[in-house]
Amino acid sequence: MTTFVIAQGGGPTAVINQTLAGAVLEIRKRHKGARVLGARFGVRGIRDGDYVDLSAVPEDELRLVAATPSAALGSTRDKPDAAYCAQVLAGLRKEGADAFIYIGGNDTSGTQEILAEASGGSIAFVHAPKTIDNDLVENDHTPGFISAADFVAGAFLSVDLDFRALPGVYVGIVMGRNAGFLTAASAAWRLDDESGPHLVYVPERAFSVPRFIDDVRATLDRHKRCIVAVSEGVTTADGKPLVESLVSPDRLERDAHGNLKLSGGDLGMAFEQALRDGLPGKRARVDTLGYMPRGNVATISPVDAAEAFQAGSYAVDLAARGGGSVALQFDGEKTVMRRVPLGDVAGKTRHMPDDFLEPKANRLSRKGMAYLERLVPKKFKVGKPFV
């Protein structure tokens, strides 16, 4: 193999450049003299012939970029249709690409599957996983999740301590369209059983505003404060995103994949309104964590970084084997890289298992906590406040 094309798609993570560096350095090792082209802004760069030549970038420079959050090649939310795909394939052929490694999530693996089918087998299409949402099937967890989870765990530990000092209700809205893993990570570093988050709402369980108010009231009665973690993608019983029930239709915004824009002020304001109406006069604060956890330089996990790098190396292995998707699986002791067919991952969403929450309460179950304790172990030693 003499020519590789690499790109990054979807929402960036704190360690997505580790995967890029892992792939480039593995290519150098296994395919001496091969050309490595980084496409700018995902498949758009291939379509437009916009590349950065990574073949000769010095290793120390690559390692520095690897330690840098977000997608160094740029990213895209483009969802290629048949015509766009034909342009991308033409672009890959023009460069004489033997393999195309695309680092991304669900939508990105879907793009790779379509391209692989359209190409007729002359090019190896590899998907290397990344997503803070942790929502790829066939994976125990995904590169990018642990770093984002570290942020969320630390943020909620800290906010819980803040609200011990100045009691009230706190709602933190966390990214997570279809899967609640990142929101559940808010509970990973709880100080003790009395600590927040006291309520965790994920997209996998129907959300009801009256039930929410009841839950908050009961928590306040018991703990004097109530810390709530909510996924931006929580849905009402009719299966619609909560934001769709609360926000007027002319303000809703969708991307090329049909994904509704979920976070931001609208949802935050809707929660504030619900708390004002349901618990009048009660101190309540709502934050949209939004982009804070996604690629935060302050909470890059060394484990996450190492796994992301390894996923990049392994992607080069899959290129030599004709393509596929890199999956991070758990063998009962450690994380291992395995090959799965693109079609097994593409377009599918892994949900947080329902038994990660208690059956009748919005709290993490033992099983859910065990998963978090394995992946998001405590990083800071803190003492117990005097109140």
Next chain:
Amino acid sequence: MTTFVIAQGGGPTAVINQTLAGAVLEIRKRHKGARVLGARFGVRGIRDGDYVDLSAVPEDELRLVAATPSAALGSTRDKPDAAYCAQVLAGLRKEGADAFIYIGGNDTSGTQEILAEASGGSIAFVHAPKTIDNDLVENDHTPGFISAADFVAGAFLSVDLDFRALPGVYVGIVMGRNAGFLTAASAAWRLDDESGPHLVYVPERAFSVPRFIDDVRATLDRHKRCIVAVSEGVTTADGKPLVESLVSPDRLERDAHGNLKLSGGDLGMAFEQALRDGLPGKRARVDTLGYMPRGNVATISPVDAAEAFQAGSYAVDLAARGGGSVALQFDGEKTVMRRVPLGDVAGKTRHMPDDFLEPKANRLSRKGMAYLERLVPKKFKVGKPFV
């Protein structure tokens, strides 16, 4: 001196417990056998006789609490009137207090001044500073600011990298009622002159929505992305908080000090609306950082922690000297602790100097950057993206 009372007031910080521990350990060193009472929830604990006896808490336990964000004794926003003050004084006398050390910001120092005047001099009243807002006069900077600033600097570096990959407009709303220091810290770790935050809006300069939209448009034309840091307390030309112009009066909320609740979904939503109207169709995201920077366990600065501890020790020195306010000043080389009269700090607000911003643009000036470089030096080495 045989009996000390200590309390914490106002918004917690990441290092406010360092000041508590610094004071307790200094009392043990200088006043062997003295009783140290920690009042729960600020002056309210003194009024209600609600104390935790800190005299015998083991040093290792105190040091662990010191490393824990938020106020371990609890805090309060109560603003004592004459009757409340009389109750607090009675409470202090009942315990035979020789000194009352109150750790807090503007409002807290105001409370100490009132108590000192009412007491007639029989008790030493000491104010030990803390505030992430950095808005205490007589101080070069305040304990709590550097840790919060580290969070904000890292968050905006990270978001700028994110929006390089997926271009658009980002607005991050940062705590800061009257002073723009924390919002300005968003610029501390800028990668280069092209990097965000491209626009910084602070309470010290009048905010205009049309001007804001023009600024954003011009930045997009130049950089394809626009990262904005806004203080929650920005005011319009008539001197009113922006949130007051944008949000209907029945939703505005004030605390006992008359402080308007500034952050949260309402202001975020108002910015989203302004961007939708002013730049229709443009990708724009708004986050309220809210409580994230205030006492975040992940970004506790060792320098901040050490200074906060030292401020606690020094407060004990001031108790022996009859009281006063601890001020962190800069002698041209290093931070030094000095005594200033309570009345010099109480009820006053230190604003960010206007020349920390460029005269005609919402960007940090050289002078502003020099201040940040001294206090908030870069903590992470990152590489330059390929886009």
